[in-house]
Amino acid sequence: MKVQQISSNVSPFAGISFVNQSFNKSGLSQLIDNELGQRVKSFGFSYSEIIRNLTNVFCSGGSCAEDIQTHLGKHLKSIPGNNVPSADTTLRGIKELCTSNTTFISKQNNNYEFNINTKLNTLNIKSLLLTNQLQQGTCYDFDYDNQVIATGKYDTKNTYKRTKGYFPGVATIGNKIVYVENRDGNANVKFEQASTLTRSYNLLKENGIEVNRSRMDAGSYSKDIIEVVASNSKLFYIRANKSAELFRQISEIETWETVEINYKLYQVASIPFAQFFEQENYRLVIMREKGKGNQIDMFTGDTFMYRSILTNDWESTEKQVIEFYNQRGSSEKLFDVMNNDFGWKHLPCSFMNENTAFLIITAMAKNFYNYFVEIVSKVFSDIKPTTRLKRFIFRFISVAGKWIYTGRQWVLKLYTDRPYESLIV
Numbered sequence: 001m002k003v004q005q006i007s008s009n010v011s012p013f014a015g016i017s018f019v020n021q022s023f024n025k026s027g028l029s030q031l032i033d034n035e036l037g038q039r040v041k042s043f044g045f046s047y048s049e050i051i052r053n054l055t056n057v058f059c060s061g062g063s064c065a066e067d068i069q070t071h072l073g074k075h076l077k078s079i080p081g082n083n084v085p086s087a088d089t090t091l092r093g094i095k096e097l098c099t100s101n102t103t104f105i106s107k108q109n110n111n112y113e114f115n116i117n118t119k120l121n122t123l124n125i126k127s128l129l130l131t132n133q134l135q136q137g138t139c140y141d142f143d144y145d146n147q148v149i150a151t152g153k154y155d156t157k158n159t160y161k162r163t164k165g166y167f168p169g170v171a172t173i174g175n176k177i178v179y180v181e182n183r184d185g186n187a188n189v190k191f192e193q194a195s196t197l198t199r200s201y202n203l204l205k206e207n208g209i210e211v212n213r214s215r216m217d218a219g220s221y222s223k224d225i226i227e228v229v230a231s232n233s234k235l236f237y238i239r240a241n242k243s244a245e246l247f248r249q250i251s252e253i254e255t256w257e258t259v260e261i262n263y264k265l266y267q268v269a270s271i272p273f274a275q276f277f278e279q280e281n282y283r284l285v286i287m288r289e290k291g292k293g294n295q296i297d298m299f300t301g302d303t304f305m306y307r308s309i310l311t312n313d314w315e316s317t318e319k320q321v322i323e324f325y326n327q328r329g330s331s332e333k334l335f336d337v338m339n340n341d342f343g344w345k346h347l348p349c350s351f352m353n354e355n356t357a358f359l360i361i362t363a364m365a366k367n368f369y370n371y372f373v374e375i376v377s378k379v380f381s382d383i384k385p386t387t388r389l390k391r392f393i394f395r396f397i398s399v400a401g402k403w404i405y406t407g408r409q410w411v412l413k414l415y416t417d418r419p420y421e422s423l424i425v
Contacts, residue, residue: 010415011075014401017412018423019059020079022372023052027130035123036097045085050093053084055365059372061393064346065090080403080410091348094361098353104192112191113155115182115353116199120360125178125207127364131371133176136208140173142233143331144197144216146189149339154350157186166352168359169193171200172331175370175386177338177363179203182356189219194228201232213237215328221310223276230280230312237325240284240308245275250286250306259319261326264289268318273310285309285321334366341389342366379423 023029029048036047056076057067066087068076076084085093097120101113128134148159149166156164167187171179179200183192197220201211214233220226221241229236240246249271256267266287273282288304309325316324338344342362347355369392374385376396383395401414414420 008402009078010400010402011078012400013060013072013075013397014412014414015397015399015420016056016060016072016075017079017401017403018376018420019372019397020052020056020076020082022375023055023368026368026371028052028127028368031126031130032123035126036119039093039096045083045089045093047093047097049083050085050090051361051364053082054090054361055368058342058362058365059369059389059393060397061390064343065094065348078403094357095349095354097361098351098357101353106188106191112184112187113352114184114187114192114196115356117180117353117356117360118199118203120357121179121181121203122207124360124364124367125203125209128176128178128367129207131368133367133371134173134178134209137210139210139212139234142178142201142204142211142214143172143328144200144214144220145170145172145328145332145335146183146193146219147335148185149344149347151347151355153347153352153355155352157184159185166355168356169196169200170335171197172334173209175330175334176367177334178209180356180360180363182352182359184352190222190225193220193222194224197225197228197232201228205232213324215325215331217328226276226310235311235313237309237311237313237321239325240310242306243275246284246308247306249284250308253286256288257318261287261319261322266322267304268322270318281312281314283311283314285311285318287318287322337388338362338366342369376423379419 029052032048032051033046039046053068053076054065057072060072062072068087068090073084076082099115099117101115104112104114129136146167146169148161149168150163151165156166159165159167165185166182167185168180168182170177181196211233214229214236216238218239218241220238226238253269253271256269258265259268266289268287271284273284286306286308288306291303291305309321311321313321342365344359348358349355373387373392377383377385380396383392399414399416401412403410404413
């Protein structure tokens, strides 16, 4: 095999030029600078340039800010007019956007640090409105969950998973992150969750976003949390914790209906729920299935495995309630995407408040990716709106090309027969 080397400015990641152009043409660069203000002129780079190029890095397969220098900087700088900051400048810009932590004290007199970054969360929602991924006056389904992010940073605490890390609360609408609030890794999931959810709901309302249905796991099964969720949602669905009182009520059920859910048979029933809210018309939807090994449960005295969902929805059937609740699994997959595709597994800073700014900025990058891949999917038949980043990089970003100046204008020359010329961004 003979090899001939040609010295030329050919980039193997020429597709990133379309990402960069779309970011600017969407109006996001202007929005960022309007919302965050201008940095000191001597710094040389605006916040929009920092966030745009960090987005470019992740959309090109990078895993951390350092990839700007070690792998991708040369290719990003080849884009005409693209001002590319160094990794140090990028991290410095992120740290400038952090806020001070807030200390909450538990009933046991323990202190827990939370980081609430309203400015960046507001920018994130406004970016979703700008790109029409959310629309004012429209009702959406809302999911909330807490995610352990294992990391050995300076101020991390031991989590329930026996690793050091943080325990942020994340609110989503579909595949879009709409709110991130960080907390100490050792904070109980229910601790101050009601106030976190209040801030999240209020921020959505302030930007004209209404919540139709809220859906959460058993980590939100608490009186104060349920009150907040119920007052901010038309309907809610929360997994109920097991308790002796709950199983006492279940034991009184005489009629069960057999339904098929995901190709499996379950027995389902509903009962009024009054454990916390005697005055409210809440409903407990219960499903059960035969346990393995015919082992008798100490609470129920039978061999069934029980799961229950608390809701104020009396119109849907038990099957419809269960199937809607089960769809929250798609929102949980978002954590896998953020960890592996958008840098949450490699937090770059030493302190919680700085890393919170990074979490929200990379959430914006993920939301922009949703917007851009939707555009591309209309032209490229092998790319769908749900395509994961790795496949998108192989099928779109990884194309040989170079910018040439001809006829008093810049032209992107691509070495491919794929329909890039039909892509209007």
